[in-house]
Amino acid sequence: MKISVSFTLLLLLGSVPTSESVECQRAFPEDIYAALREITASLVQLKADMALQTTGQAQLKTEVEKLNQQQRVQQVAFSASLGGTGRATIGPFPTDTTLIYKYVPTNIGKAYNPNTGVFTAPVRGAYNFEWWVAAFGDNGHGSGAWLVKNSNQLFMAYEQQAAGFMSSSKGMTLLLEVGDIVFIRMQANTVVFDDPGHHNTFSGHLLFPM
Template identity: 60%
Template structure:
């Protein structure tokens, strides 16, 4: 009888221990599930925070790029304005230079009035052409071009009229070489200066007169300034 009671009590204890173990296991699983849920929620929040931070970083980077692009556009606009202003200035200077050249060309056309003075040697253009056999002389440029190889004679006269400040001087130029000078200086009244030379020219050589820098010549309808040349013989 004692053995039976003890066995029953042991079974009861085993049953109670099994129930307690099941309850503990259930509670443990609940805790694990709760912890997993918290971890999942934390991961979701962390991902959301990371996306937010990434979005902020991208926005800041984009703003930096936009600011950089704006700065580049401002610099390009400033550079373009500088280039446009420089181009305008160059165009103004070219227009002024062109006007000066036009005025100079007008003054160079002998037969009207005083020509010069100019700051540099300036070609003289003789518009009044008496004889131009073979058209070797160009009345638009004032240049004589040798049509054949040979010996040529050239003569030229300059008119001076009472300008004590400036002499009257014209130099004969062969291609780029200064050959000879006609010179006259008058403090008052009228005077002339002349010169002549014989040159050996090759086909295509050019000969013309230049008004010497800071000098002037006087001319009118009487054509005091002349330039003439002719072929002596071929060679």
Template identity: 55%
Template sequence: MKISVIFPLLLLVCSGCTDQNKQIAKQQPFPQDINALLREMTATLTQQKFEMRLLQRENKEHAAKLEQQETELKKQETEVDKLKQQLKVGQVAFSASLLATGSGHVGPFPKQTTLIFKHVPTNIGKAYNPHTGIFTAPVRGAYHFEWYIGTHGGAQASGAVLVKNSEHIFIAWEHQPSHYGSSANGVTLLLEVGDVVFLRLWVNTKVFDNSNHHTTFSGHLLFTM
């Protein structure tokens, strides 16, 4: 009688254990499922890393292209500025007469004296300085200069020499014992940037000017070199 009662109880316990094991088995994945999930996650992560590196490389290439374009643009802007500057300094011409107002003689002086031409109707490029009488070459090139001197008769002659830096180039000379006389000269010079050109009144000579502007100094750039 005792044996027959215990046996059904054992069956019931075993049955309960089996159901519980089935539920645990359902809740916990098998090792092969975990490996598959890990493989899938690893593959996804690898793909994401690859795409990220690809985007980074594309961004770097894009940034490099942008930087190169900016560099080229700056170079072009620099070249344009240079061309504008060359065009600007390539426009050089001036004309000036000796006296700004009134009339009279300048000189004579015991030594050569720089003539300052104060009436300046034209000074393109601002290379001529009306305060000093000196023309300064803004660009290397060939320049042409002309000067005219006027005088009234008298004991003193009239002479004006064109000077390049400290070198005497050509002179205009006139000695008119009576009445009015004039003289002129011209020259073409190769000048470097910064070279100066001006006129000096010759020793013990004089020049005349009035509102008709008889005594003048002019120059212009022929072409750059």
């Protein structure tokens, strides 16, 4: 009887560590796999977050470049004169003639072309223009010029007197679309005079975009 009980106890005692060992062997790999799955999921999420961040940075860079470009476009101003290096009278001509102001001390935005005398609106907005005409008076010819938008003559600066130096000026605000052109057209049978004093001028600037 003692031998039987002892043998049974040994079996019971021996079975405990064997069972625990099996359970540990089963649980240990499962814990590793769970941890690996969590790490993999974290890496996938991190990669997605980095891709999203990269995309966001690219979009932000694009928006900044657009804003910088818009800012550059919205900086528009010019002043020009006929550019007389000596004393010269221009006209009279039998037909209206576009005046080309070749001396350009200011041309911010490069919207005025000194080769054609034409200003081209780079952005939709309200613009202000001023122009002066001047000449020596005589009984036969005045001094006058139109502000022209595209093909429409709008305002005219004009002066005529029998003798002495005469001048006239006008200013006008225009709503321009992108690509609209503005220039000064000298009236037929009138004259303008210029010298290094730059008496005949054409200026304009963007008031605000719209």
